[in-house]
Amino acid sequence: MKKWLSILLTSILLAGILAACGTSEKEEATNGAGEESEKKVLTMGTSADYPPFEYVETAKSDEIIGFDIDLAKAIAGKLGYEVEVKDIDFGGLIPAIESKQVDFVLSGMTPTEERKKTVDFSDIYYTAHHMIVTKKDSGIEKPEDLKGKTVGVQMASIQEGLAKEMVEKSKIEMKIENRNRIPEIVQELNAGRFDAAIIEDTVAKGYLKENKDLAGHVINEGSEEAGSAIAFAKGSKLTEDFNKELNAMKENGELEKLVVKWFGGEQ
Structure with a gap:
């Protein structure tokens, strides 16, 4: 009788241990999947008064659309991010980067020497006059x-x-x-x-x-100075990551497709 009781208790104990291990592994797998399924989000600052770069078609919706929006989503998507767009007056965009209200700025901004003192820039993605x-x-x-x-x-x-x-x-x-x-x-x-x-x-x-x-x-004189670039916080890893994808889009024709979509191919 003692022998059978010992075997029974051992079986119950072993079953409990296996069940606990199974539950633990399942929870770990679930948690892992949950973390992977959660998209990382970047906040983009822009001044939505600059069609066709960024603007709102108020007759249709309150969504901010435009060339810069499509470009940001394309690059961020390749890096595994979603983009949340924040509308800010143009003069407040760089302060928004410095105060960490936004992760980057895409708003037809020219990388002047003065601006480079406080933020980093990607390569030029569009040149206008x-x-x-x-x-x-x-x-x-x-x-x-x-x-x-x-x-x-x-x-x-x-x-x-x-x-x-x-x-x-x-x-x-x-x-x-x-x-x-x-x-x-x-x-x-x-x-x-x-x-x-x-x-x-x-x-x-x-x-x-x-x-x-x-x-x-x-204006012919000095008109080539109006090149646009993406702005980031000083030392941000995003600068290199975005630049890599931006240049890939230049090489594979994706950037040109966006130019044709929003500017009719005229640059």
């Missing part, structure tokens, strides 16, 4: 014609820097007014409070289609 936008009957066509005029620019943009250079280096005496958003600048133009504005040509063309009373003239 500067354009003077004004009323059709204004007689303003080139920088020299801006003398004595009030000129609108987006705050903290490369165009604001260009306008200041015109005053300081080219000695073109004009009044520079800045606004947070491009639509505000166009509104001031239409209201006659601005004589002209300096806007990136790719963006300006969209507003010219909607505002038939406005005309645009490309």
Whole structure:
């Protein structure tokens, strides 16, 4: 009897141990699968007033769409990330990186020497030109014609820097007014409070289609400076990772497909 009781107790104990091991392994597998299934998320900062780079078609939805959005999602997707887009005034984008509100910025931003002091940049992904936008009957066509005029620019943009250079280096005496958003600048133009504005040509063309009373003239001098790059926090590992995928997209034609989609192939 003692022998049978001993065998029975041993069997029960062994069964319990095996069951516990099985449960532990199952939980570990479940937890592991759960962690793998959870997508890593990156927060992207952008100023959604810059079609076709980033904007909202309010008649259709409140979703931010555009060239930069597609590019960010394409690169992040290859790296195993999802992208959460955060709309911020352009002048607040670099501070948002510095304060870690966002992981990166993709917003048609030019990597100037001043900006490089506080953030890192990817390689250039798109090159555009500067354009003077004004009323059709204004007689303003080139920088020299801006003398004595009030000129609108987006705050903290490369165009604001260009306008200041015109005053300081080219000695073109004009009044520079800045606004947070491009639509505000166009509104001031239409209201006659601005004589002209300096806007990136790719963006300006969209507003010219909607505002038939406005005309645009490309600024030849210095127009190649408006290259756009992705901005990251200083020392971020994402800079190298994004750059690798960006250059792969340049080589395999994926970037060109996005250019054709959003700009009609004109660069």
